[in-house]
Amino acid sequence: MEKALIVYSGGLDSFTLLNLAKQKFRQVMAVSFDYGQKHRKELNFASECAQRLNIEHKVIRLPFEEFLSESALVGATKVPEGNYDKEKMKLTVVPNRNMIMISVAASLAISKKINYIWYAAHSGDHEIYPDCRPEFISKLSNVLEICDYHKIVLEAPFQNLTKTDILKMGLEMKLDYSQTWTCYEGKDLPCGKCSACIERANSFKENNAKDPLNEL
Numbered sequence: 001m002e003k004a005l006i007v008y009s010g011g012l013d014s015f016t017l018l019n020l021a022k023q024k025f026r027q028v029m030a031v032s033f034d035y036g037q038k039h040r041k042e043l044n045f046a047s048e049c050a051q052r053l054n055i056e057h058k059v060i061r062l063p064f065e066e067f068l069s070e071s072a073l074v075g076a077t078k079v080p081e082g083n084y085d086k087e088k089m090k091l092t093v094v095p096n097r098n099m100i101m102i103s104v105a106a107s108l109a110i111s112k113k114i115n116y117i118w119y120a121a122h123s124g125d126h127e128i129y130p131d132c133r134p135e136f137i138s139k140l141s142n143v144l145e146i147c148d149y150h151k152i153v154l155e156a157p158f159q160n161l162t163k164t165d166i167l168k169m170g171l172e173m174k175l176d177y178s179q180t181w182t183c184y185e186g187k188d189l190p191c192g193k194c195s196a197c198i199e200r201a202n203s204f205k206e207n208n209a210k211d212p213l214n215e216l
Contacts, residue, residue, distance in 0.1 A: 003027040004116040005109045007101055008057070010046030012200060013120035013158060015180045016170040020157065021118055022053065030055050031108055033101050035062040042181040049179045060104060098131035102140060102154065110150045117144070122158040122166060124199065134159055163199055164206045171209055178212035190214075 004021050008014045008030040021028045032046045043059055050057030098119065105117050121132035130136060141154040158166055170177065182200045183190040190197050190213055204211045 002116065003029070003112070003114040004118055005105055005112070005114045006030045007105055007117065007119040008032050008046050008050070009120075010042035010044070010049070010180065011120075011182050012170075012177060012180045012203075013122055013163065013166050014046075015049060015177070016166050016173075016175060017118055017120045017158065018049070018053070018055070019170070019173060019175055022055075025116070028055055029112065029114065030057045031105050032057065032059045033062050033104070034059055035097065035100075037186075041183075041186040045179060045181040052179070058108065060108075062100060062104070096131065098129075098136070099140070102144075106144055106147060106152055109152055110148050113150065115151070115153060117152055117154045119154075119156055120158055120166075121156040122161050122163060124162050132156075132159075163203045167203045167209070168207050171207060176212065180213075182213075 002025065004025040004027075006014065006018045006021050006028060008018055009032060018028070018030060030046070030050050032043055034040060034043055047057060047059065098121070102117060102119065105119075108114075109117055121129075121137065137154065137156045137159060144152040144154050161169075167177075181190075182196045183192075184194040184196050185191045190200075192198075192201070201211065
């Protein structure tokens with residue numbers, strides 16, 4: 001296949017996607033976004049991983065905290081703890097985040113003559129995050145095909161997979177998940193209490209595997 005730009009957070013899902021893209025495409029580039037998230041630590045993981053994989057990587061600053069401050073991932077609201085609960089998890093929605101990121105990624109892809117954009121939305125995100133739903137992916141893909149003379153194909157290869165499925169794929173690829181960061185808190189170690197940590201822990205448990213971050 002041709003060239004692909006991966007929207008890369010530094011987390012488990014996009015790490016797996018990045019490595020999958022390396023197998024599928026002739027050339028891969030990664031882009032990450034600093035939008036004022038509390039867990040900026042993930043950006044360090046993203047940069048280090050891209051360097052190890054010898055992939056061109058850009059971190060783009062999105063100075064939108066003023067508009068995103070209602071989200072627990074950006075503003076003063078406490079990150080909710082415990083398992084995924086729809087109403088509670090709405091606190092972690094960053095308004096229109098993926099639309100903004102993918103639009104910026106599209107401009108980058110056009111400038112680099114890249115044909116494909118991949119991002120790591122998965123089925124566990126659908127109910128909570130509107131910009132991870134299949135209809136969002138489909139309609140935005142249609143827009144990107146006509147937004148410029150250079151045609152872009154937007155794909156979310158994991159949209160029908162769970163995080164457990166994604167991890168299973170990565171473990172079969174022998175990926176090292178100590179190179180990823182999932183926790184919504186940007187502390188030295190994962191908190192183990194936020195929904196992101198719990199979902200990650202459950203995915204490792206369901207795969208009968210140990211999370212290398214817990215060995216640090």
